[in-house]
Ligand SMILES: Nc1ncnc2c1ncn2[C@@H]1O[C@H](COP(=O)(O)OP(=O)(O)O)[C@@H](O)[C@H]1O
């Protein structure tokens with residue numbers, strides 16, 4: 134479903150992604166862990182075309198966003214990336230739109246869905262994330278956990294094939310963290326394909342089908358959660374972590 | 376008292392005519408400077424360095440020097456130095472020159488406000504639009520615009536109130552706005568001379584007009600407070 138090969142990316146001559154390859158299969162949940170600064174966000178941002186790689190290939194559903202460092206035309210980039218959904222660490226909801234509008238805006242203007250249909254779908258998704266009664270609220274009226282759940286629903290509204298999360302709970306306190314992790318856990322039960330960058334080791338262990346451990350722009354360990362968490366390098370990291 | 380009551384209608388009549396010219400200059404400036412300011416703002420934010428540098432230098436000069444000097448230069452320079460009096464004579468020529476000076480001056484102030492407003496929209500907002508598949512245009516119209524408007528309304532209100540009072544500077548090129556009209560009664564006009572009260576009375580016009588504008592702009596600001 135997602136095929137990334139030999140990705141390279143540097144900022145001001147500093148190599149942040151150094152030959153990264155990652156495959157994600159349908160229905161799989163991949164957790165990416167690693168120290169701060171190891172390039173996790175940059176990888177996820179490159180996969181979602183928020184940054185451009187310097188080299189390598191990214192194929193989504195067999196369509197190449199970038200092939201050997203050469204990007205396809207902008208219009209196709211947008212179409213290909215619509216297969217990806219993205220949830221930000223700090224939500225980035227649109228503050229001037231109420232919750233419902235946050236969910237319908239792109240459905241209507243990007244997917245050209247009918248307004249009524251978009252609203253109906255939005256309500257269905259809000260119910261799913263436990264916010265059916267907050268459709269008229271503005272983001273500033275919601276807690277961080279609620280905002281993040283709206284952001285997840287907003288991403289789901291475009292029916293992405295792969296949903297990406299960049300530390301979706303690191304801006305939240307422990308109680309709110311759990312309600313957001315609960316939503317992601319429920320999505321994994323539906324066999325949604327997801328890539329989750331996280332510092333929540335227990336969550337990664339429990340929900341992920343595969344864990345990827347990054348260090349200084351390379352993947353140093355990858356495999357089933359048990360395997361990865363038991364490897365020496367990762368133990369050193371998680372040992373530091375907790 | 377009797378004299379005052381006699382003079383009153385004459386003075387009010389004159390001041391009304393002057394105030395009409397003041398209003399004309401105010402609205403022409405607003406309508407001209409608001410869009411021109413946007414063009415200048417985009418110029419100063421351009422990734423094409425020479426354009427952004429030239430634009431910023433112009434903005435710096437215009438904002439850094441008195442509007443009164445700009446008025447004098449724009450009005451007299453073409454005729455006296457270039458021997459090409461483009462503004463033509465009479466009140467209409469003075470009005471054109473004053474409008475040009477005010478529009479250029481206020482467009483530069485507005486451009487800085489716009490630039491601040493545009494740059495105040497967090498990058499995350501644009502990225503959120505991008506990952507939802509929106510085009511650059513959709514991101515501008517649907518996401519950025521309202522947030523920019525909210526950010527610029529308070530500083531724009533200040534500029535607009537200042538503009539009302541600044542229109543009086545056009546007196547320096549003898550534009551027949553309200554100050555000019557009031558002053559005429561000091562020198563002597565329509566049988567009234569040496570009267571200073573009409574001059575004071577012009578202040579009432581400014582206060583009322585600014586009062587109305589303050590209420591209006593406050594209402595707009597409040598309307599935009601539906602979100603934070
Ligand atoms: N836009 C940027 N410009 C310059 N350096 C950046 C930028 N984004 C990330 N970096 C650098 O790249 C490295 C990896 O960052 P990031 O991908 O955010 O790591 P992580 O998400 O694993 O903490 C860091 O050293 C960071 O400073």
Ligand SMILES: [Mg+2]
Pocket residue numbers: 173174175300
């Ligand atoms: Mg990060």
